[in-house]
Amino acid sequence: MTTQRKSLSGTTRRNETSRRAILAAAFELVQEVGYAKLSIEGIAARAGVGKQTIYRWWPSKGAVLFDAFLMLSEQPDSGESALPDTGDLEADLKAVLRATIDELNDPRYDEPMRALNTEITHDPALAALYAERLDGPMRELKKQRLRSAQRAGQLAEDLDLDVAVDMLWGPLLNRWLQRNGALTAEYVDNIVETALNGLRPRH
Amino acid sequence: MTTQRKSLSGTTRRNETSRRAILAAAFELVQEVGYAKLSIEGIAARAGVGKQTIYRWWPSKGAVLFDAFLMLSEQPDSGESALPDTGDLEADLKAVLRATIDELNDPRYDEPMRALNTEITHDPALAALYAERLDGPMRELKKQRLRSAQRAGQLAEDLDLDVAVDMLWGPLLNRWLQRNGALTAEYVDNIVETALNGLRPRH
Amino acid sequence: MTTQRKSLSGTTRRNETSRRAILAAAFELVQEVGYAKLSIEGIAARAGVGKQTIYRWWPSKGAVLFDAFLMLSEQPDSGESALPDTGDLEADLKAVLRATIDELNDPRYDEPMRALNTEITHDPALAALYAERLDGPMRELKKQRLRSAQRAGQLAEDLDLDVAVDMLWGPLLNRWLQRNGALTAEYVDNIVETALNGLRPRH
Amino acid sequence: MTTQRKSLSGTTRRNETSRRAILAAAFELVQEVGYAKLSIEGIAARAGVGKQTIYRWWPSKGAVLFDAFLMLSEQPDSGESALPDTGDLEADLKAVLRATIDELNDPRYDEPMRALNTEITHDPALAALYAERLDGPMRELKKQRLRSAQRAGQLAEDLDLDVAVDMLWGPLLNRWLQRNGALTAEYVDNIVETALNGLRPRH
DNA sequence: CTGTAATCGAGACGGTACGTCAGGTCTTACT
DNA sequence: AGTAAGACCTGACGTACCGTCTCGATTACAG
Incomplete structure (x- = not known):
């Protein structure tokens, strides 16, 4: 490569x-x-x-x-230096996750991305490279946005940001890879809200 | 088939x-x-x-x-009729998720399960069959346990149980498939706690 | 069989x-x-x-x-008990040989007969059976006609009738099997005349 | 090819x-x-x-x-440029035909040559190639020898040499392919003599 | 400005596996 | 018991690609 x-x-x-x-x-x-x-x-x-x-x-x-x-x-136009940060964490996350599912639902990217995932799952070396070159930088951007929210007191102080990222994006990717359910805006919104509030009742 | x-x-x-x-x-x-x-x-x-x-x-x-x-x-011994229900939701979930990662980490099942996931991701027909025969029944057991907790007031009343299941198991499976991180008991515990409490600070 | x-x-x-x-x-x-x-x-x-x-x-x-x-x-109509014997050997032979090539040239029989020959050439047991059941009886009829001519002084006294039959039918069958030349009435006539008179000049 | x-x-x-x-x-x-x-x-x-x-x-x-x-x-040693021509046609033909049956009776060549004949009989294209590359040149040599005899007055002036070749070699090949009789020196001699003299009585 | 050596397109090569066809044997259910 | 049907193991078919290998023909560097 x-x-x-x-x-x-x-x-x-x-x-x-x-x-x-x-x-x-x-x-x-x-x-x-x-x-x-x-x-x-x-x-x-x-x-x-x-x-x-x-x-x-x-x-x-x-x-x-x-x-x-x-x-x-690496194309210049996709060089997104940061995720949106309007101050409204929930809205920002929903917007970003919706963009994610738009990409996953795009027929131009569907097959290629599934293929990439297949290669990664069966080849640790490729997985490492993926983590370093593609997933890593992207994850860093996500964590940046979450860190900003954390500083603003919108997220728990002791929150592990990697776990948070996994909890937001994991369900999506899994549903997409295993094809058990459509990736809709409603689903995304539900995930964001539930993740932020937790499964337990508040109060 | x-x-x-x-x-x-x-x-x-x-x-x-x-x-x-x-x-x-x-x-x-x-x-x-x-x-x-x-x-x-x-x-x-x-x-x-x-x-x-x-x-x-x-x-x-x-x-x-x-x-x-x-x-x-379909082997008789694996006929798991229900997930453990001790009344302590957090402990029960941690136990079940630890069993899940034990299976994923088991070298006997690792490759075969990756292969199965690969086939599912590339073949919608197989995915449907998987949802019906393997994933569906298992997911039902998981939802049963959650429903029990919901009735006991340990989970939000308006919680979508499918989303809850995705949020608990999705991160795991995704980390496993993409090989971006080890599946440890600590990770699992962290996921369960964070999912139950939510990303936001409590109070 | x-x-x-x-x-x-x-x-x-x-x-x-x-x-x-x-x-x-x-x-x-x-x-x-x-x-x-x-x-x-x-x-x-x-x-x-x-x-x-x-x-x-x-x-x-x-x-x-x-x-x-x-x-x-074994069909009744093909139960030919004897070859034509008008007294004119040359004419009779030409008639019979022409009938032979008509059959060989008939598209209905061409492939099947080639197939039969192939089987015979590669299977001695089948060849023996062929000699006994199909070729033998036919050859006997041919030799009968020649014997009749021999008695009438139209063929050499010391002639080996099997050799004679081979010399009349062999060239035909060989040309047909090896596909080196068309099986025409002229060819047949030429064979009959040449065989009867010999290659050497008469006188 | x-x-x-x-x-x-x-x-x-x-x-x-x-x-x-x-x-x-x-x-x-x-x-x-x-x-x-x-x-x-x-x-x-x-x-x-x-x-x-x-x-x-x-x-x-x-x-x-x-x-x-x-x-x-095409091996150099088999580059037979001409058939023997001692002046004694009958002896020369017998010698050549005996060589032919020696080859046909040779177990090393028997199966391969039968196979070749089978292919030719079922494939006109191959038959044409055979006629051009293998049979043609050989036949030409045979006709050369006969032409020499014809010039010497040993063969009929109006003799069709192709028919003559067929009448000498056809019986042999046919007997070999159909397996109806052994290919012996006696048989060969008989064929040559009968072909030269004709079936009819000489005087 | 001219070798010369790496790269290129092309594609033959020894292989492995594909998915299909048929061989000859065997089993089942019907007559 | 013979039969139509067809599953089974076997082995060959002819095709697609694998990854390696040669073959000129560019092509860009170095002398």
């Missing part, structure tokens, strides 16, 4: 055009034919590239797919 | 011995070689069965795996 | 209807799909018969085909 | 070692297991080659077998 680039010298002979074509082809193909039928051979053909060029730079099908996501996330 | 059996007449010529051998072989193999290298050919060989016998009764590798889980869950 | 019938007791339970249906189906199928794609399964399906019924009575695909030919040859 | 080779450019990437191994394996296997049980899979295994390498270059089992014969016939 990308990290294989001989970054020290900075003088790799690598063909950037081919690299982009491969990642684009992988992303398109996984949408069209699904994860199970995605093949290196298919990617190479679609990208107009020799198979060896793929094997030279990526160790596995999953690594290509991963890099394809990395490329997407 | 199982539902293909001509159950009405009850007179299929199906060989029950072969069926069991296939399901057992599938379950064992997915542990040994992993999901990616699990093959119908391998299952047939291990089960001492012709490939056609598999293709005759199951539409896909995933369907076989699914039936293997079904067979496990 | 037919000889398996328990002829002594005369009280086989064998179903004559099925037998006929199988032979007919075999003969038809070999025309339609060719020898290579002729299958027991196909014959059984076409004949509306269980596979076991075929395996019970015939040892091989070739044996079925052979019996199909036997059935044809 | 061979003719598929892109001979013009001369730059096929074809692996000559594999090609030879395949042809040799096919020839050996057909001897050992017989034509009916000859399989592409078996050839590939014996040759230490992937199945695709066979399917890439040959359209059928028969085509492989055919090329195997072609390879044999």
Whole structure:
């Protein structure tokens, strides 16, 4: 994957055009034919590239797919530096989670993201990379917003922010991956409210 | 899969011995070689069965795996009729969730369950079957326990029990699938406490 | 094959209807799909018969085909008791050989007869049966006609009639099997004349 | 088959070692297991080659077998430039025909040649190729010898040499293919003498 | 400004597994 | 007991991809 680039010298002979074509082809193909039928051979053909060029730079099908996501996330427009912070935590969280489910429900991203999750679940190395490059930065933004609320006294002082993130996003992702229920705005709102207030009765 | 059996007449010529051998072989193999290298050919060989016998009764590798889980869950000893109900909701939930992570951490079940999740995520039909046969009954038990607590005034009156279940188990499953963190007893306890009390400060 | 019938007791339970249906189906199928794609399964399906019924009575695909030919040859109309004998040997031979090539050129018989020859060439047991039941009787008729001519002084006294038959029919059959040349009336006439007169110049 | 080779450019990437191994394996296997049980899979295994390498270059089992014969016939030692011509036609023909039956009776060639004949009889395309590459050149040699005799006045002036060749070799091949009689020197001699003199009495 | 060495597209290669077809045996239920 | 039906184990079919390997043809660096 990308990290294989001989970054020290900075003088790799690598063909950037081919690299982009491969990642684009992988992303398109996984949408069209699904994860199970995605093949290196298919990617190479679609990208107009020799198979060896793929094997030279990526160790596995999953690594290509991963890099394809990395490329997407590095596009300037998606460089979200922070989550919205209007002061109204509940509203902000609902807005962010709704954006999340919009993405998960988008047919363009559905298959590719499922494929990525599949690769991660079966490949610890890829999972580590995912945690470092994609999930980690995103989680940091989420925790930032929660920390801000915590400082404002809107969240419990002893709250473990990682647990909080898991409790907000975990149910969503799980429902999406296991397909046991639609991802609707109502569901999201319900999750946010219930998470904030807790299962126990207040008072 | 199982539902293909001509159950009405009850007179299929199906060989029950072969069926069991296939399901057992599938379950064992997915542990040994992993999901990616699990093959119908391998299952047939291990089960001492012709490939056609598999293709005759199951539409896909995933369907076989699914039936293997079904067979496990139908074993008399695993006929869990109810979750523990000592009156102490928090303790009961912690106990149950710890049992869950013990299973997820068990190397015998790790790979097979990841494989099952992978199949479900990529096959809506299988997902529906999973919801009906495996996840559904289990979720019902969980909701029963919560309902009991709700009646006892330990849970909010207007609480959506499905959301509650998602909020307790979702974080776990997600952490397990995405491999972003160890599934420890501390984590589980933290989840239970935080879910019950909510993210907001109490008073 | 037919000889398996328990002829002594005369009280086989064998179903004559099925037998006929199988032979007919075999003969038809070999025309339609060719020898290579002729299958027991196909014959059984076409004949509306269980596979076991075929395996019970015939040892091989070739044996079925052979019996199909036997059935044809035993039809009353084809019970030719003798070859034409007008006194004009050359004319009679030409007439008979032309009838032979008409049969070989007939699309209804072409594939089945090639199939039969293939089976014979690869199965000595079948070849023996063929010699006894089909080729033998026919060859006897041919030799009868030649013997008649020999007595009339039209053929050499020391002529080996088997060799004579081979020399008249062999070239034809060989050209047909190896497909190296069309089987025309001219060719047949040429063979007859050349065989009768010999390759050497007369006088 | 061979003719598929892109001979013009001369730059096929074809692996000559594999090609030879395949042809040799096919020839050996057909001897050992017989034509009916000859399989592409078996050839590939014996040759230490992937199945695709066979399917890439040959359209059928028969085509492989055919090329195997072609390879044999192209070996320098078998480059028979002419048939013996001692002036004694009868003796020369007997010698040549005896050599022919020696080959047909040779267990190393028996099965392979029957297999080749089977393929030819069921595949016109292969038959054409056979006529052009193997049978044609051989037939030309035979006709050369006969033409020489014809010029010497030993054969009828108006004799059709193709018919003559058929009449000499046809009976042999037919007897061999149909297995109705042993191929002995006596039989061969009888054929030659009878063919030369004709069936009719000489004076 | 010209080797020269890495990269590229292409695709052959030895393999593994696919999903299908048929072989020959066996079992079941009907006649 | 014979039969139609069809499940079963086996093994071959012909195809798709795997990951490795060569083959010229670019191509960009270094001398």
